[in-house]
Amino acid sequence: MREERESVLTIEQQRKITMSGVSSVDGFSETSITLTVNGKKVKIEGSGLKVLSFSEGSGNFAATGDVSSVKFGAKGRLKKLFQ
Secondary structure (H helix, E strand, O other), rough: OOOOOOOOOEEEEEOOOEEOOOOEEEEOOOEEEEEEEEEEEEEEEEEEEEEEEEEEOOOEEEEEEEEEEEEEEEEEEEEOOOO
């Protein structure tokens, strides 16, 4: 049985992203970062994206770049947080 972690997403001025409760970083490029949080996919899209840090033990994640959208997975579908 998978234990769910508390997850908090913070985006500062659409340039700096921090998130807790991240299980894994599944892929990243300058335009997209894909994470797994409590068994669901989260996709961050934008330009100039760069992963600054990720700790699998604590689940803390940080990235910078020009964030244009954040999509949360729900049974294979992603939902946008903002546009």
